[in-house]
Amino acid sequence: MDPLLHSLFRPLQVNGSDPSTYYIEHNPSAALRAYVACYWESGPATREIPGGNMTVSGRDTASLGWLEEVEAVDRVLPDGCTDILLEYDPVSKRQELSYCGTFTHPFVSTRQAGSGTRIFAVRFFPGGAHYFHGMPTHLFTGSNYCLEEIWPENVEIIGERILGARDFNERVRIMDQYLNQLLLSRRTSDCDLMKNLLHRIFMSGGSVGVKELAEREAISERQLNRKFGQWIGISPKKFSEVVRFQSVLHSIQSGGSVDWTGLALKHSFFDQAHLIRDFRRFYGASPLTAAKEFRRLSDFYNTRSEPTAILKI
Numbered sequence: 001m002d003p004l005l006h007s008l009f010r011p012l013q014v015n016g017s018d019p020s021t022y023y024i025e026h027n028p029s030a031a032l033r034a035y036v037a038c039y040w041e042s043g044p045a046t047r048e049i050p051g052g053n054m055t056v057s058g059r060d061t062a063s064l065g066w067l068e069e070v071e072a073v074d075r076v077l078p079d080g081c082t083d084i085l086l087e088y089d090p091v092s093k094r095q096e097l098s099y100c101g102t103f104t105h106p107f108v109s110t111r112q113a114g115s116g117t118r119i120f121a122v123r124f125f126p127g128g129a130h131y132f133h134g135m136p137t138h139l140f141t142g143s144n145y146c147l148e149e150i151w152p153e154n155v156e157i158i159g160e161r162i163l164g165a166r167d168f169n170e171r172v173r174i175m176d177q178y179l180n181q182l183l184l185s186r187r188t189s190d191c192d193l194m195k196n197l198l199h200r201i202f203m204s205g206g207s208v209g210v211k212e213l214a215e216r217e218a219i220s221e222r223q224l225n226r227k228f229g230q231w232i233g234i235s236p237k238k239f240s241e242v243v244r245f246q247s248v249l250h251s252i253q254s255g256g257s258v259d260w261t262g263l264a265l266k267h268s269f270f271d272q273a274h275l276i277r278d279f280r281r282f283y284g285a286s287p288l289t290a291a292k293e294f295r296r297l298s299d300f301y302n303t304r305s306e307p308t309a310i311l312k313i
Contacts, residue, residue, distance in 0.1 A: 001034040001127055002195050008202035011037060011079035011123070012249050014293060021045055021074075026172045031180055035128035037081055039172045042074075043118035075293075077249070078104050078242045078282050080126040080232065082140065084147060086162055090116040097147035097159050099133075101140030102126075102233035104242065106284040120162060120171050122179070126239070127194055127231040132182055137233035152182065193217060194231050197224070201236075206244030207268035210237050244268070245282040248275070252287060253294050260287065 022045045028036035083100045130137050133151060140150070147155050158178045165171045196217060200208055213236060214221045228236045248267050252258060264275035279287045 001125065001131070002199075003030075003033040005195070005198055005202060006033060006037070006125065008199070009080075009126075009243065009246070010250075011081055012246055012253060013077055013079065014075045014290075024168060026168070029176050029180065032176060032183070035125060035131055035183070036179065037123040037125045037128070039120070039122055039175060041118065041120045041168050041171070044116050074108070075284065076107050077245075078102075078106065079246060080234075080239055080242050082124050082129045082137065082233065084122040084124075084151075085144070086120045086159060088118045088120070088163065090118075095159055095163050097155060098144045099129075099140060099147050099150055100144050101142060102137065103142050104234060104238055104282075106282060108284075120168070120175075122175060126198065127191075130231050132179065132186060134186060136230045138229040141233040152186065154178070154182075191227075191231065193219070194227060197227070197236070201240050201243055204240075205247040205267060206240045206242070208240060210235075210240075241278070242282065245279060248279060248287070249283070249290065252291050255294070258287075258291060263287075 021042055023040065023042045025038045025040045027033070027038060080102060082102055085098045085100055086095055087098070088095045124132075127137075135150070147159075158174065161174050162171050165174055197213060200213060200216065210221055210224065214224045217224075224236050228234065228239060232239050234242075244267055248263065251263055251266070260272050260275065264270075264272045267275070269275040269278065276286055279290070283290055
């Protein structure tokens, strides 16, 4: 893959609205930027973020008391990516390792308030994970799988090292070193065709059609679908829809008043009704709801006196 593709497509998630948790991201090393979108971590908010170099902003422990009896909810959105998840439960002292395939529908990630569960993860750029596991990515679409059963090698050892790491920065360093070594040993053949296809989709904001993609690359639509199943995990049509949704999401997230009719035309929808219907499929709510949620998230962090726990890299 080409690291320059990252400048054309930056997957967006809605994280950090729950004051009882933190969410942080870290870029991969230069050698992995073609394959890994970021490392991320979420967990219960404490005064010191794991990593020691940032303080969780906001409310003190007393002000979080009302959250103890409710669940903390985060909306997880389709972004064309796949993830390795290392979920640690401090009560049982156990860590579960899993691989989350590409998904095309939003879902709610719930965390019982007061739970100490921490998730450290690798978010692979679309197509990036295939270089490491070497299997058709469509085999994992829409589900979570036990990592030990599908990953090439040494994953148990890495899991133990991650478990013993002091902080987020050390977990990032351990995982980055492991993936660099695995990339060198796997030597999965690069695919210029996939680079070109992703470039065309990203440049169009997801509005390019499957027929046009196939014609421009001089391949059949059947070959095109096969390549996307192997590398991305979903069809080129569905992936383009996800990219277009993410493009709309970025437009909404940028703030300010939104001209919904103009937004629909900008992103090649027939009309505003088409935009709303398509957006709801991937967000689980209307664009207006998304705008309100982003506004609340912006207000929440912009009015805090301490540094935010969200790192926008």
